[in-house]
Amino acid sequence: MRLSKLLVPTLKEDPADAEVISHKLMVRAGMIRKLTAGIYSYLPLGYRSLRKVEQIVREEMDAAGAQEVFLPVVQPSELWKESGRWDIYGKELLRFKDRHERECCLGPTHEEVITDLVRREVRSYRDLPLNLYQIQTKFRDEIRPRFGLMRGREFIMKDAYSFDASEEGAEQSYIQMRDAYEKIFHRCGLVFRAVEADSGPIGGSFSHEFMVLADTGEDIIVSCDSCNYAANLEKAEIRNEPASFASLSGNPQKAHTPNVKTVGDLAQFLNISPLSIIKTLILRTEKGPVVVLFRGDHELNEIKVKNFLDVAEIEMADATLIEKVTGGPLGFSGPIGLQDVHVLADHAITTIQSAVVGANEADTHFINVDPLNHFRVDDFGDFRAASEGDLCSRCSGKLRFNKGIEVGHIFKLGVKYSKAMNASFLDPEGKETFMIMGCYGIGVSRVLAAAIEQNHDNDGIIFPPPLAPFTVIITPVGAKSDTISDASQKVYEDLWSAGIDALWDDRDERPGVKFKDADLLGIPFRVTIGQKALAQGNVELRDRKTKENRLVKPDEIVSTIRTQINSWGAGL
C-alpha cells in the first residue's frame, strides 16, 4: 500500500479523553476513532491489525478442531428466558423491542443461541464432540466503559462452545482449548499467564483466565515466586500458617474502649498491632446470618465464603442484624458467647496468642483472648483475600502480585445450559443425556490494546511483527529523485512478491515527519532509502524495537527481513 492513499490520520498530541497508553497511541496512530462512549470505529490500520489477531485465533482454533460459524447479534428474549438469564443478566444486556413489540437483545455472549442451534441439529452421540466458534461483535452495556478498546461496550470477541457426550470428553475439550490459547497468545507475542479463576457454582479447577501482564491492567494476578501456581485475586488460595505456641493461661478480661470501633482505632487506643486483633464480621446470606473472624490486618474474600457456604448472596449486615446476632452494637462485635449462629474463622486467627476481640457491648473489648479455647468456631478455613507475601498453597513459596489484562477466559459450563434448554442426545444405549458444555472466550480487540500496553516506547507503538498492520515501512527521504523512487519501488515490489506486507511512505513529506510517523505506527521494520547510502549501493534497515540501523543491499532486503522475522519468533 502507498501511505499517500491510505487513511491514516496521525495526531501529534494525545487526545484529551484518553487515559491509558494503548488508547492514546491507537488514536494518535490513526487506528481507531471514537463514535460515542465505549464504541469505536476501526480505520484501515487498526482494522488490519485486528484482522491479524483474528487470523491467528482462527488458525489455532481450526487446528484444535473447532469449526467457525457466525451467529446473530440480535437475539429473541425467549431464549434468554429459557436459560433463566433474562431476569438475572442486569442492565448490561441491552434490550429493545422490534416493530411487533417483540422483546429482543443485543448479544453480549451466545450460549443461548448456540445451545438452541445444537439442540436442534445434534441428536446422537455420534455427532459429538462438537466445538463451534465465531469471531464477532459483542455488545455489553457497561456501566462505565473506559480505556479505549480495553473496556468498550461494543467489542470484538472470539467465543467458542464445546459439546461433549461425557465428562472425560468435556475435560479433553477443555484441555485442547487451553493448549490452543497458549499457542494463540504466544504467537501474538504477548507476555501472559494462565491463571486459575473462580468457576462459580460449577466447581473444580475448570476455569482459567489468560492475563497479559501490564501495569495498566484492571485485574490482579497472584502468582507464586517459586512454583507455577497462579490465580486471580478472588481465587488465590493461601496456605495456613501453623501456630507454634502454648495455649494461653488466664481468662479474657474486659477493657473499656469508648467509641473505638475500627481495627485501626483499636490498635492505636490499646497501642497494639492489628495483628493481635480479631475482626468479627457479621454477614447476611440467603441462608441466614453468618459470622466470620479474621486477623485484624486481613480482608474478607467474599467468593471464598460464598463457595464454602454454597450461597449466592453475601452482604455486610446492618446494625439491626448485628444487634440481633450478637446482642451488641455495631463496632464491638466479637465471637465470645455467640449463640445459634454459624461461626467461621480464617486460619490466620490461630497465629494470635493473645487476641483482642469485641465484647458485644458498647465501648467494650476483651483482651487476653485465646483463639483456640475461649470461643466456639464451627469451621476454620481460607476465607481471606490474599495479600502479597502470603504463603503459596502448593509449595513453600510466597505469593506475589502483578497487574494483568484479561484477554481470555475458558471454563467448563457442565450441563447448566443444556439442562435449562434441553439440549440432549441419545447415547449408545439409546438413553437421552444432556450435553456437557464448555465455553471459551478471547477478547480480540482487547488483545490488540493489551499488545500495545505491553509494547511501546516514548515514540509510539512497537508492534510484535505478527500483529503489525504492516511488517515493513519503506521510507524514501531527501529531495525527490528518480534513483530514490526507483529504488523504493523496487524494494516495495520485491517485498510484496515475497509475501511480506510493506507500506510505502510515498508522501511528499520531510524526513522528520516520515520518521516520526513510522515510529508512532509501530511498524517493526523500516527501510530507509536515501541518497547517501544509495550512492554506496545500500539502503538502511532499522529495527523499531532495538532502534538498530544496518546497511543492506537492496537485493538482500527480503532475505534479511525474513531472517529477522524468523529470529523474532524464535526469541519468544
Added chain:
RNA sequence: CGGGGUGUAGCGCAGCCUGGUUAGCGCGCGUGCCUUGGGAGCACGAGGCCGCCGGUUCGAAUCCGGCCACCCCGACCA
C-alpha cells in the same frame, strides 16, 4: 446511579471570575516561495450555531435555570 470535572475551528487549548466593537493561540488544512536524514521557515488564506433550550440584560462565549454529551473516582463486570 452517587461524587468531581469538561464542552469555544479537524486536534490541543486560552478567553468566562469582573457581560461591551470584528472570539483568540498552537498544531493541522489550502496556495506560493524556500527547504529536504528526526514533527523546518516565510507570506497569504479558508475554517466557529462559543454543546442545546430557555431566562436576565440596551447588550451574553461570559450571569442564572434546565437538558444533553464526554472524561475521571466509586459501586458493577456470564
